[in-house]
Amino acid sequence: MEKVYLCKTSDLAENQVKRIDNSEHGDIAVYNLGGNYYATADLCTHATASLAEGDIEDEMIVCPVHWGQFHIPTGRAQGFPCEIDLRTYPVAIEGDAIYALVEVAAPALIAKG
Amino acid sequence: MSNIIKTIDVTDSLENLKEVCDIEDGRISGRIFYDQKIYEQELEKIFARCWLFVAHESQIPNTGDYVTTTMGEDEVIVIRQKDGGIKVFLNACPHRGNKVCFAESGSTRGFICNYHGWSFNVAGNLVGQHESGIYEASDFDKAKWGLKEVAQVESWKGLVFATFDPEAPTLQEYLGPMTWYLDALFDNQEGGTEFVGGCIRSTYDCNWKIAAENFVGDILHAGWTHDSAARAMLGGSVAKVSDFEESYSVNWNGHGYEFALDTVGNVAVLGESALNKYLHTIKPSVAERLGEFRANMIGAVSSCTLFPNFSFLAGQNTVRVWQPRGPNKIELFTWVVVNKSAPQEIKEKWRKGAMMTFSPTGVFEMDDGENWEYCTKTAKGRVTAAQDLYIGLGMNSRAEETSLPGNVFKGQLNEANARAYYQQWFDHLSTKRWSELPNRNFGKQEAE
Amino acid sequence: MSAQIEKQNGQQYPVSFEQHHKISCFLAYEYRLLDEERFDDWLALMHEDIHYWMPGIENRRRENLLEHGFYAADHMAYFDDGLRDLGRRVARFKQPSAWAENPATRNVHQVSNIEVYYGETDGEYVVHSVFQSVRSRGLDEQYVIHGRRRDLLVQEGGSFKIKQRLILIPNATLTCKNINTFL
Numbered sequence: 089m090e091k092v093y094l095c096k097t098s099d100l101a102e103n104q105v106k107r108i109d110n111s112e113h114g115d116i117a118v119y120n121l122g123g124n125y126y127a128t129a130d131l132c133t134h135a136t137a138s139l140a141e142g143d144i145e146d147e148m149i150v151c152p153v154h155w156g157q158f159h160i161p162t163g164r165a166q167g168f169p170c171e172i173d174l175r176t177y178p179v180a181i182e183g184d185a186i187y188a189l190v191e192v193a194a195p196a197l198i199a200k201g
Numbered sequence: 202m203s204n205i206i207k208t209i210d211v212t213d214s215l216e217n218l219k220e221v222c223d224i225e226d227g228r229i230s231g232r233i234f235y236d237q238k239i240y241e242q243e244l245e246k247i248f249a250r251c252w253l254f255v256a257h258e259s260q261i262p263n264t265g266d267y268v269t270t271t272m273g274e275d276e277v278i279v280i281r282q283k284d285g286g287i288k289v290f291l292n293a294c295p296h297r298g299n300k301v302c303f304a305e306s307g308s309t310r311g312f313i314c315n316y317h318g319w320s321f322n323v324a325g326n327l328v329g330q331h332e333s334g335i336y337e338a339s340d341f342d343k344a345k346w347g348l349k350e351v352a353q354v355e356s357w358k359g360l361v362f363a364t365f366d367p368e369a370p371t372l373q374e375y376l377g378p379m380t381w382y383l384d385a386l387f388d389n390q391e392g393g394t395e396f397v398g399g400c401i402r403s404t405y406d407c408n409w410k411i412a413a414e415n416f417v418g419d420i421l422h423a424g425w426t427h428d429s430a431a432r433a434m435l436g437g438s439v440a441k442v443s444d445f446e447e448s449y450s451v452n453w454n455g456h457g458y459e460f461a462l463d464t465v466g467n468v469a470v471l472g473e474s475a476l477n478k479y480l481h482t483i484k485p486s487v488a489e490r491l492g493e494f495r496a497n498m499i500g501a502v503s504s505c506t507l508f509p510n511f512s513f514l515a516g517q518n519t520v521r522v523w524q525p526r527g528p529n530k531i532e533l534f535t536w537v538v539v540n541k542s543a544p545q546e547i548k549e550k551w552r553k554g555a556m557m558t559f560s561p562t563g564v565f566e567m568d569d570g571e572n573w574e575y576c577t578k579t580a581k582g583r584v585t586a587a588q589d590l591y592i593g594l595g596m597n598s599r600a601e602e603t604s605l606p607g608n609v610f611k612g613q614l615n616e617a618n619a620r621a622y623y624q625q626w627f628d629h630l631s632t633k634r635w636s637e638l639p640n641r642n643f644g645k646q647e648a649e
Numbered sequence: 650m651s652a653q654i655e656k657q658n659g660q661q662y663p664v665s666f667e668q669h670h671k672i673s674c675f676l677a678y679e680y681r682l683l684d685e686e687r688f689d690d691w692l693a694l695m696h697e698d699i700h701y702w703m704p705g706i707e708n709r710r711r712e713n714l715l716e717h718g719f720y721a722a723d724h725m726a727y728f729d730d731g732l733r734d735l736g737r738r739v740a741r742f743k744q745p746s747a748w749a750e751n752p753a754t755r756n757v758h759q760v761s762n763i764e765v766y767y768g769e770t771d772g773e774y775v776v777h778s779v780f781q782s783v784r785s786r787g788l789d790e791q792y793v794i795h796g797r798r799r800d801l802l803v804q805e806g807g808s809f810k811i812k813q814r815l816i817l818i819p820n821a822t823l824t825c826k827n828i829n830t831f832l
Contacts, residue, residue: 134331135318135329135330135331135332135333135334136329136333136334136337137328137329137333143310150310152310152322152328152329153320153328153329153330153333154313154318154320154329154331155310155311155313169318169331303708303710304708304709304710304713305707305708305709305821306707306709306713307709307710307712307713308713309710309713397723397724397725398715398721398723398724398725399705399707399720399721399724399725399726400705400707400725401705401725401726401727401823402821402822402823403822403823403825403826403827404822404823404824404825404826405826406826426748428744428746429741429744429745429746429747429748429750430741432740432741432744432746433737433738433740433741433744434737472737532822535725536725537725549723552723552725552726552729553726553729553734556725556726556727556728556729557730557734557737557738560725560727561727561823561825561826561827561828562703562727562728562738562827562828564737564738564741566827567741567747567749567827567829568747568748568749570749570826570827571748571749571786571826572748572749574826
C-alpha cells in the first residue's frame with residue numbers, strides 16, 4: 089500500500105473535485121462531498137476524459153464528455169455510456185493533508201507473452 | 202478561433218432584376234415570389250448576410266439554456282454561455298454534418314452527435330468522442346473541430362440577432378433610428394420584455410416576402426381583409442385608418458414601421474378591456490420614459506418588419522419570423538411578447554388574446570393566409586408572373602419637415618415602407634458585399 | 650411516443666355498453682354539426698364553463714419535459730377558450746366578409762377509439778377518443794389533422810354537454826396555415 093499525497097483540505101472546497109497528476113498510477117481525482125473526502129481514478133472508463141472537469145451532482149461525478157456517471161464513494165458506473173466501474177482509493181487525512189492509499193499490484197508471476 | 206464559420210462565395214447577381222422590381226417606377230412582379238433562381242440568390246445575398254432574429258433573451262436565461270431555429274434555411278443553435286453571453290452555432294456536426302440538437306428548446310451540458318458520439322460543450326468546443334483513442338492515434342486536433350460559430354451575435358433590448366457575415370455592419374448601424382420606434386413596444390417599462398413560453402409553428406404555401414411586406418407597412422388591407430374578424434371580436438368594423446389625424450410610415454435600411462398615435466387601436470381587437478386598461482395605466486410612465494409621442498404608440502394601430510423577416514404588432518404583441526422554405530413556402534414561428542413587469546393575469550390575457558387573433562387559429566390571421574398563398578400561387582403562371590404589380594401608393598408623401606428620426610412619410614395608408622423594403626431586397630440582390638450596398642436613407646439618425 | 654394524455658391515477662370504471670353507445674353517437678353527432686356548418690347548434694353542446702384547450706406541442710428532449718410533457722398550461726396554444734371565445738370564433742365564420750370561407754371549406758370530421766369512463770362526479774364522463782379532420786378548400790387544397798382528445802362530458806337531460814376538451818396533435822409544426830375549424 090503506497091500513500092500518495094493529493095492536496096491540502098484547504099485546497100478543496102465543499103462539492104469540488106480536483107485532478108492530481110500522477111504518472112505512476114494514473115491521474116487521481118480527489119473529491120470533497122460535504123466534508124467527506126474521496127479519491128478515484130481521474131480517467132473516465134469509457135473514453136478519454138478527465139472526470140475532474142465534470143460536474144458533481146449529489147454523490148455522482150458526471151463525465152464532461154458523454155455525461156456518463158460514476159458513484160464517487162464506490163466508483164460504480166451508473167449512467168450510459170459508462171459500464172466499467174471506476175477505480176477508487178481509500179483516503180487518509182493527516183492534519184490538513186489528504187492522501188490516497190494506492191494498492192500497488194504485485195509483479196506478475198508469469199510475464200505476459 | 203478556428204471554429205468561426207467559413208463564409209460562402211457570393212455568386213454573380215441575376216441580370217435584368219429591374220424587370221421584376223423597379224421601385225422608382227412603382228412596380229414589382231410576381232416572379233419575385235415564385236422563381237427558384239431568385240430564391241437561391243436570396244439565401245446567399247440576404248439570409249447569409251443580414252442580421253436575423255434568433256431568440257429573445259428571456260427564452261434562455263441560464264447557462265446551457267438553448268433554442269434552435271434557422272437563419273434562412275441554415276439550422277442553428279442559440280445557447281447561453283457560462284459568462285452570460287450568447288453564442289450561435291450551426292446545428293451540424295463538423296464530422297459528417299449530422300444535426301446535433303433535435304429539440305426546439307431545453308437546457309443542456311452540451312450536444313453529443315448521435316452518429317459517432319462527438320461531444321461539444323456549451324461553448325461549442327469539441328471535448329471528446331466515442332472511441333477517443335482512435336482519434337488520438339491519428340494526431341487529431343480537437344481544437345479545430347468545434348461547432349461552427351456564427352460570425353456575429355448581438356442583443357438589442359432582449360432581442361437577439363445574428364449574422365453569418367463578418368463584414369455586416371453592427372446591429373446598431375443595421376437597425377439605425379428604427380430602435381427609437383421599437384422602444385414603444387420593447388422598452389416601454391423598466392425591465393423590458395419577455396416571451397411567453399412556447400412557439401407556435403405553422404406552414405404557409407407563400408413566399409416569405411409577401412408576409413414580411415404585409416407587416417412592413419400594409420395597414421391598408423386591414424379594413425377589408427379583416428372585416429369579419431373585427432366584427433367577431435368587436436362587434437363592428439376595423440377602425441377607419443384614413444380618419445386618423447396623424448399617422449406615419451417610417452423606414453430605414455428596408456425596415457419599416459407604420460403607426461397611428463391612438464394608443465390602443467391594436468390592443469382593442471383582442472377584445473379584453475383589461476389590456477386596454479393596462480396600457481392606459483402605464484401610459485403616463487411611458488410618457489416619462491420615452492416622451493408623449495411614443496407613449497401614444499404602445500398599442501396603437503401599427504405594424505413593423507425588420508428586414509428581412511422579423512415582424513411584430515404592438516398591442517396584439519404577436520412576434521413572428523417568416524422562415525423561408527423555398528420560393529413558395531414558409532414556416533411561421535409565432536411568439537407572444539409581454540412586459541416583464543406586467544401582472545401575471547395581464548400576461549395571460551395577452552397569451553390568449555394573441556392566440557385568438559394572430560395565430561393559426563386566430564380569427565384575423567385566417568383571412569391573411571389565403572391572400573398570401575394566392576399572391577404567391579398565381580405567379581406559377583409564366584405569363585402572370587411577368588405582369589407588373591402596382592406598388593405606388595404615397596409616392597410623394599415624404600414628410601419634409603419633421604423632428605422624427607428615420608425616413609419619414611406622412612400617413613400609414615401608404616406603400617412607402619413596402620417600396621423601401623423591396624428596394625433593400627433589390628439592392629442586396631444586386632450587390633455582393635455590404636460595402637457595395639447603396640445608402641438610400643435620407644432621414645435623421647436621431648430624434649430632435 | 651406520440652401526443653400523450655396524462656395517465657390517470659387510480660381505477661377507471663368503464664360505463665355500460667348502452668351508455669358507451671349513447672356517448673359515441675353524441676360525438677358523431679357533434680362532428681356532423683361541424684361538417685354541416687351548424688355552428689350555433691354545435692355551440693349549444695358546450696357547457697357554460699367549457700374549457701376548450703389545444704396546447705402547442707413542443708419538441709423537447711425527455712430530460713427537459715414540460716409540466717405535461719410536450720405541453721404546458723401557461724405556454725402558447727392553438728385554442729385555450731371559454732364559451733365567449735368559442736362564440737367569437739363562430740361569429741367570424743358567420744360574417745359575409747369572412748373571405749377565406751367563401752367558397753366554403755369542406756369538412757369531414759371523424760372520431761374513433763372511443764373509451765368512456767365514469768367521472769369523479771355523478772353524471773360526468775371522461776371520454777378518450779382519436780380524431781381525424783380532413784378539410785378541403787378551393788380546387789386542390791387538402792389539410793389533414795390527426796390527434797387525440799380527452800373530454801369531460803356532463804349528462805344534461807337525455808343528452809350531454811362538453812365541459813372540458815383537451816386536444817393533442819402529434820405535430821410540433823402545424824403542416825398547414827390555419828385551423829379554420831373545431832376539432
